[in-house]
Amino acid sequence: MGESDVTAAANEDVLLSMIDISKEFPGVKALDNVSLTIRRGAVHALMGENGAGKSTLMKCLFGMYQKDSGRILFEGKETNFKSARDALNNGVAMVHQELNQALKRNVMDNIWLGRYPMIGGVMVNEGKMYNDTKAVFDELGINVDPRRVMSTMPVSERQMVEIAKAVSFNSKIIVFDEPTSSLTEKEVDHLFGIINMLRDRGVGIIYISHKMEEILRISDEVTIMRDGKYIATKPAGELTMDVIIRLMVGRELTSRFPEKTNAPGATALEVENLSGMYNQVRGVSFSARKGEILGLAGLDGSGRTQVLELIFGILTRKSGTITLNGKRIRNRNSRESIRNSFGLLTEERRATGIFSILSVLENTVISSLRKHLLFGFYLSAASMREDTRWSVDSMKIKTPGQSTQLRSLSGGNQQKVILGRWLLNDPEVLLLDEPTRGIDVGAKYEIYQLMIDLARRGKTVLMVSNEMGELLGVCDRIIVMSGGRLAGEVDARDTNQEEIMTLAAKYV
Amino acid sequence: MNFAAGIKNRYETFSAMDARDKGRAISELLVNNSLYILILATIIITCVVNPLFLSVGSIVNIFNLSAAKLPIACGIAGAIVLTGTDLSAGRVVGLTACMTAASLQASSYAKRMFGSLPLIPIPVVILIVIIVGAVVGWVNGFWVAKFKLHPFIVTLATQLIVYGALLLFVLINGQNGQPISSLDQSVKDFVTGSFISVPGGARPVPIPNYVWIGFIVVVITWFLWNKTTFGKNMFAVGSNQEAANVSGVNVNRTIILVHTLAGAMYGITGFIEAPRIGSGTSATGFNYECDAIAACVIGGVSFVGGTGKVSGIVVGVFLLNIIFVALNALSVNMNLQYIIKGLIILVACAIDMRKYLVRK
Numbered sequence: 121m122g123e124s125d126v127t128a129a130a131n132e133d134v135l136l137s138m139i140d141i142s143k144e145f146p147g148v149k150a151l152d153n154v155s156l157t158i159r160r161g162a163v164h165a166l167m168g169e170n171g172a173g174k175s176t177l178m179k180c181l182f183g184m185y186q187k188d189s190g191r192i193l194f195e196g197k198e199t200n201f202k203s204a205r206d207a208l209n210n211g212v213a214m215v216h217q218e219l220n221q222a223l224k225r226n227v228m229d230n231i232w233l234g235r236y237p238m239i240g241g242v243m244v245n246e247g248k249m250y251n252d253t254k255a256v257f258d259e260l261g262i263n264v265d266p267r268r269v270m271s272t273m274p275v276s277e278r279q280m281v282e283i284a285k286a287v288s289f290n291s292k293i294i295v296f297d298e299p300t301s302s303l304t305e306k307e308v309d310h311l312f313g314i315i316n317m318l319r320d321r322g323v324g325i326i327y328i329s330h331k332m333e334e335i336l337r338i339s340d341e342v343t344i345m346r347d348g349k350y351i352a353t354k355p356a357g358e359l360t361m362d363v364i365i366r367l368m369v370g371r372e373l374t375s376r377f378p379e380k381t382n383a384p385g386a387t388a389l390e391v392e393n394l395s396g397m398y399n400q401v402r403g404v405s406f407s408a409r410k411g412e413i414l415g416l417a418g419l420d421g422s423g424r425t426q427v428l429e430l431i432f433g434i435l436t437r438k439s440g441t442i443t444l445n446g447k448r449i450r451n452r453n454s455r456e457s458i459r460n461s462f463g464l465l466t467e468e469r470r471a472t473g474i475f476s477i478l479s480v481l482e483n484t485v486i487s488s489l490r491k492h493l494l495f496g497f498y499l500s501a502a503s504m505r506e507d508t509r510w511s512v513d514s515m516k517i518k519t520p521g522q523s524t525q526l527r528s529l530s531g532g533n534q535q536k537v538i539l540g541r542w543l544l545n546d547p548e549v550l551l552l553d554e555p556t557r558g559i560d561v562g563a564k565y566e567i568y569q570l571m572i573d574l575a576r577r578g579k580t581v582l583m584v585s586n587e588m589g590e591l592l593g594v595c596d597r598i599i600v601m602s603g604g605r606l607a608g609e610v611d612a613r614d615t616n617q618e619e620i621m622t623l624a625a626k627y628v
Numbered sequence: 629m630n631f632a633a634g635i636k637n638r639y640e641t642f643s644a645m646d647a648r649d650k651g652r653a654i655s656e657l658l659v660n661n662s663l664y665i666l667i668l669a670t671i672i673i674t675c676v677v678n679p680l681f682l683s684v685g686s687i688v689n690i691f692n693l694s695a696a697k698l699p700i701a702c703g704i705a706g707a708i709v710l711t712g713t714d715l716s717a718g719r720v721v722g723l724t725a726c727m728t729a730a731s732l733q734a735s736s737y738a739k740r741m742f743g744s745l746p747l748i749p750i751p752v753v754i755l756i757v758i759i760v761g762a763v764v765g766w767v768n769g770f771w772v773a774k775f776k777l778h779p780f781i782v783t784l785a786t787q788l789i790v791y792g793a794l795l796l797f798v799l800i801n802g803q804n805g806q807p808i809s810s811l812d813q814s815v816k817d818f819v820t821g822s823f824i825s826v827p828g829g830a831r832p833v834p835i836p837n838y839v840w841i842g843f844i845v846v847v848i849t850w851f852l853w854n855k856t857t858f859g860k861n862m863f864a865v866g867s868n869q870e871a872a873n874v875s876g877v878n879v880n881r882t883i884i885l886v887h888t889l890a891g892a893m894y895g896i897t898g899f900i901e902a903p904r905i906g907s908g909t910s911a912t913g914f915n916y917e918c919d920a921i922a923a924c925v926i927g928g929v930s931f932v933g934g935t936g937k938v939s940g941i942v943v944g945v946f947l948l949n950i951i952f953v954a955l956n957a958l959s960v961n962m963n964l965q966y967i968i969k970g971l972i973i974l975v976a977c978a979i980d981m982r983k984y985l986v987r988k
Contacts, residue, residue, distance in 0.1 A: 434874060458876040466874055473874070475867040477934050486864050487875040489857040499855050541875065 133159045134196075135324040136212075136293055141180055141190035150176045153190070154350045156343055158293060158324040163315060165327045165335045165356070168345035169368055169588065169621075174328055177345070178295060182207045182214060195292070205234075213286035214295040221278060223271040228253040230270060231285045256284045260314050276307045283314060294318065295326040300334060301421070312338055330419055331628055332361045344368055362618075369588065369617035377593035378568050382575035384412035384596055389549050389580050391431060394440035399426045400604030404440075408549075408580045413571055415595035415612065416584045418624050422601040424584040425467050428551040431582075432457045432464040444548065458487060463542030467553040467584070469531065473538050476527035480519050483526045483537050484508045488544045511540030516566065532563025539570065549580045556590060568594050588617050603627030660983075663926060663976055667947055674954040681957040684828030688835060694949045695842030696900050698942065701920040702849040703765075703893030705941050706886040708924050709866040711933030712772065712779030714887070716787040717894050717920060720764050721913030723794045724757040724898025728815075729808040729908035730797075731756070737810035741801055750818055757895040764790055765891020769884035779887075791910075798910050809907035819903040838900045845896060850938040852889070862886055867934025922973045923948045930980050948972075 136158040143151040151173050158164050168174050180187040183201040192199050194212065201207040204214065221230050228249045237245040237252070253266035262280045270278055279299065286294045296315075300308050315325060315338060329335055335342060336356055343353040344367045351367050387407050394404040401423040408414040416424040429435040431442060433451040442449050444460060451457040457464070466472040475483050485492060485504045492503040508522050515536040519529055526534055535555065542550060552571070556564040571581050571594060585591050591598050595612045600623035607626040610619060642653060658665070674681045700717055707714040730741040731748045748756075764786060771782040798805045819841075822834035853859040861882045864872040873879050897916070902908045927944025929936030951972065955965050 432874075454874055454876045455878060464874055466871070472868070472870040475864055475871060475934065477932075478863060478867050482860060482863065486860060486872070486877065489860055493857065497856055499857060499860065 133161075135160050135194070136181075137193045138177070138181065139191045139193065141177060141192070142188045143176055143180055143185060144188055150348050151180070151187070152348045152350075154345065154348070156326075156350075157353070158326060159341075160292075160324055161319050161322045162340040163319055163325045163327050163338055165329065165339035165342045166345070167329075167335065167342060167364060167368060169586075172345040172368070173348040174345055175297070176348070178214065178297070178326075178328070181212070181295075208286075208289055208291070211290060211292040212295075213289055213291040213293070214297065215279065215282045215286060215299055216297055221270050221282070224269070226267050226269050227264060227273075227281050228266040230281060231256075231266075231288055252288070253284075256288050260284055260287060260317070261310070276303045279303070279311075280314075283311075287318070291323065293324045293326065295328070297328045298330070299327075300329065300331065308334070330625065332364055332625065335364075336361070365618050365621050369621060376565065376589070378565065378572055380572055380594075380596075382411050382413065382572050382596070384409040384575075385578065386410055388412075388445055389582075390441075390443040391427075392441045392443070394427065394430055394442075395438040396423075396426055396430055396604075397436040397438040399423065399435065401426045401430060402604050404601075404606045406599050406606065406609070408582060410578045410580055411575045412597065413575050413581045413583060413595045415591040415598035416582065416601060417588065417591050417598050417620050418601035418607075419628065420586070422624065423604040424601050425553055426604075427601065428464060428553050428582060428584060432462055432551055434464075458545060458547075461546070461548035462551065463487075463545060463547035463549070464551045465535075465538055465542065465553055465555055467557070469534060469538070469557070474526050474534050477525055479523045480512070480517070480526060480529070480537055481505065481508045481522040484511050484541050484544065487541050491544070507544055511537070511544060514543075515540045515570070530559075530563075532559035532566075535559055535563070535567065539567070543574075547579070549582070550574060552581060552583045554585060555583060556585070556587070564590070588620060591620075592617070600624055600626075660979060663947075663972075663979060666975075667951060670951060670954050674957050678957045681954060684826055685833050686953065686957070688826055688833045690946070690949050690953050692836055692839060693953070694942075694945045695839040696897070696904055697916070697919060697923070697945050697949070698842035699845045699893040699900070700897040700916055701923045701941050701945050702845055702938070703890030703897075704917060704920045705849075705924045705929045705936055705938075706862060706890050707779060708921070708929050708931060709862055709933060709936050710779075710883060710886055711866055711931060713783065713921065713931075714768065714779060714890055715783040715917055716764060716768060716790055717783075717890070717917035718913040718915055719787050719790040719794060720761050720891060720894035721898045721901060721916050722908070722910065723790055723797065723913075724761055724895045725902040725905075725912045726794060726797055726808055726898075726908035726910070727760060728753055728757055728899045728902040729811060730800075732812050732815040732902075733808065734810050734812040739803075740810075741803055741808055743801070747812055747814075750815055753815075754896075754899055757899045758892045759895070761891040761893070761895025761898065762888045763891065765888040765894070766884060768891070769887030772887065773880035773883040795910050805910060807907040807909045808902075811903055811906065815903050819900055836904075838904060841896065841900060845893065846938060846942060849893075849941075853938055858882070858885060863934050918969070918973075919948060920945075922969065922976065925973065925980055926976045928980070930983075931977070932981070 134157055138154070138156040140153045140155055141151050142153055154173065154177055156177065166174050176185065179185040181192065181201070182204045183206060184204065194210070201210065201212065222233065231253055232249050237248040239245045250266050257264060257266070260283070262284060264273070264277055264280065270281070299311060303311060319325060327335070327339055336359065339356045341353060342356050342359055342364070344351040344364065346368060386409060388410045390407040392405050395402050404427055416427060418424045426435055430437050430440065431451065433453045433456060442451055449460045451460060451462065470476070475486070481504055485507060488507070489499065492500050494500050505522060511517065512519060512522070517533050517536045517540070519533060526537060529537070555567055571583065575581050583591070583595060592612055592615070597609065598612050598615065598620065599609045600607045600620055602624050605627050607623040642650065645653060680686060700721060704714050704717055731753050732750070733740045735747055768779065768782050768786055771777050772779050798808065819838050820836045822836050825832035825834045853862070861872065861877045864875065864877055865879050865882045869879055898913065901912055905912065923944035924936070924941055925931070925944070926947055927940030927942070929940055955968065
């Protein structure tokens with residue numbers, strides 16, 4: 121990208137240029153020579169599918185990740201921020217999607233956190249804090265009492281506080297990460313008013329969002345990323361929604377997937393009007409057949425994971441009936457679901473899947489201990505070892521032994537251990553949430569093969585994935601979630617990523 | 629064989645290192661084992677100053693003191709495996725000790741607490757104290773599991789409640805809170821009597837029966853921890869509660885069971901303590917939980933959760949009691965002993981935590 125180099129030197133307007141940034145994680149090239157140029161007084165939208173590398177790029181900018189190669193020029197000088205704090209002190213701020221605030225404290229405490237104005241070096245100058253906060257708020261047209269406690273405020277107002285904080289640092293660049301996901305239409309108008317005002321003052325704005333109408337409305341330029349690669353930067357005026365979608369998903373499927381040998385049969389699982397008590401899932405109905413791999417597609421936060429967890433009974437249902445092979449079942453908690461032949465591979469392997477300091481054996485048998493009881497109370501070591509051996513062999517798990525702590529295995533092998541844990545229960549319905557997240561390509565292929573084998577043996581497999589390619593490559597049918605509702609259903613053989621993306625944006 | 633091969637293997641790895649890594653490896657080894665080094669040094673110094681420390685009588689004494697504390701340590705260890713703790717242990721021991729004493733006072737004694745009652749059979753008394761302990765443990769577990777309260781808070785509260793109950797108990801039937809003493813000979817024989825003696829010294833040193841009670845409790849604990857669904861579930865919950873729930877483990881029931889079992893163990897400790905000391909008072913059992921927690925941590929039952937072995941608990945209890953006896957043999961001031969105990973807990977926890985730090 122020598123071109124942007126030249127631009128950076130020549131153009132006074134350029135505030136920030138990230139040039140040829142690369143970042144590799146074990147097994148994944150997360151960023152591959154990506155470049156981004158932000159100009160003074162312009163809104164620059166950053167777009168791409170989940171996992172395209174947008175947030176990795178931002179994390180490299182803010183020093184949360186160390187980039188492997190490439191340069192970052194801020195106001196013409198080479199810069200390497202050590203932390204988000206360091207970036208903020210230098211005038212680069214980020215308004216996060218997940219607000220990181222001290223909820224028990226009041227508004228002004230949050231804004232001046234870590235840089236409280238002092239009296240005589242000992243006492244915090246509350247009066248100055250109040251007046252300064254008020255001044256920033258008046259300037260931005262925000263109507264919030266600086267002394268109000270954060271936890272008593274709606275998310276939209278808390279977000280305004282976050283923006284005010286960025287402004288109070290006199291930031292030259294402000295990154296907005298999905299800022300409108302929790303805002304009403306009126307609040308979005310207010311936010312856009314603020315963004316326009318910041319633009320007029322010469323602030324450079326990076327705007328990350330999935331919502332295409334918003335992007336076409338607010339941004340001056342759009343950069344599109346895909347699979348960790350830079351695809352294009354275009355003036356927003358030249359773009360339409362169709363063009364953006366094509367640029368975002370325009371990849372071709374290669375033979376990353378095993379041959380599909382399963383054949384869907386009679387209906388096995390029926391879910392009717394499923395709603396969550398404490399989440400946004402509303403009225404989801406679908407069915408899945410024996411020997412079928414059913415994909416659940418959608419954007420982050422569309423409720424895919426919650427659907428699986430509602431079925432498995434670890435989230436509280438508000439309504440909904442579940443029928444397996446014609447029989448109504450209740451699945452009120454995980455134990456009942458397991459008795460009803462369900463299994464759930466959770467999304468966050470490290471957080472909710474593995475027992476990292478326990479052994480391969482203990483991780484394998486934890487869901488099927490009942491099978492190993494002698495006289496109803498004594499756990500037979502021989503029987504547990506036998507089952508673990510079966511799991512290790514049939515999953516081709518690479519481990520030094522059964523007593524190895526699970527944390528010393530690679531991600532792919534950990535995932536296979538958890539899959540083996542469920543297969544030992546011989547489940548009828550397997551709920552797989554991001555089964556290939558964070559594991560390398562070879563292990564992915566093996567897991568796809570396992571899924572197809574299971575389906576061939578008449579099991580029903582539900583799979584949530586962020587990777588549209590793998591949904592198209594492995595599933596028979598795909599249902600698409602959007603904003604907690606079911607947006608549609610497609611046949612994996614004759615659909616394409618554009619169709620799914622359009623459905624996924626239906627209720628956003 | 630395996631052990632020898634392991635040592636050989638480690639030695640080879642060590643030889644392959646360069647000088648700087650060797651230095652680091654040695655200092656790591658010293659820091660990680662500093663507690664054991666400290667204890668070894670204590671023993672050696674004590675032997676030099678007071679040779680009686682290594683007499684048969686003194687060694688059996690260390691065994692006895694340790695065995696008496698094993699049940700309470702085994703109970704608390706379960707709570708620690710769940711990343712929790714139990715502050716109510718000592719007071720439960722106090723209450724159950726007083727109940728044991730009150731129900732087994734010799735019928736010839738004039739100021740019996742329950743003068744009108746006949747002597748209650750020993751097995752019934754054992755059952756009663758176990759149930760009383762288990763009920764307190766169940767309450768602890770219930771509040772921890774159902775209301776997601778930290779065990780520290782729950783047991784801090786139950787500790788006070790049990791202490792109050794204990795103070796009321798020692799005033800029953802016009803008693804004025806004096807020690808509940810003069811236990812019947814039958815219970816003294818049952819707990820502190822002996823059927824095996826160790827020869828040595830001037831005359832054979834008897835091994836009291838409560839050593840065997842401690843032994844049985846350890847065996848039962850080992851069995852529960854390693855050979856039952858309950859044990860596997862306990863380690864799973866301690867290691868990753870959310871993953872355990874998803875895997876179908878009844879997390880709440882496991883938490884409640886662990887605490888209930890712990891309470892039952894305190895009941896057994898109480899049953900031993902009354903005849904061992906000869907009486908029960910409102911101060912019996914005070915601060916026992918501190919020693920028990922310290923012993924668990926020294927023995928590798930980590931507050932990180934999900935790790936720990938029964939053998940570790942036994943080793944921890946023994947090491948702690950060796951230090952106590954040594955400090956007495958050295959005639960160290962009682963007040964100073966508290967300071968030393970506190971330091972031991974700090975150092976033990978710090979060393980333990982080092983193992984789980986993720987080096988960046």
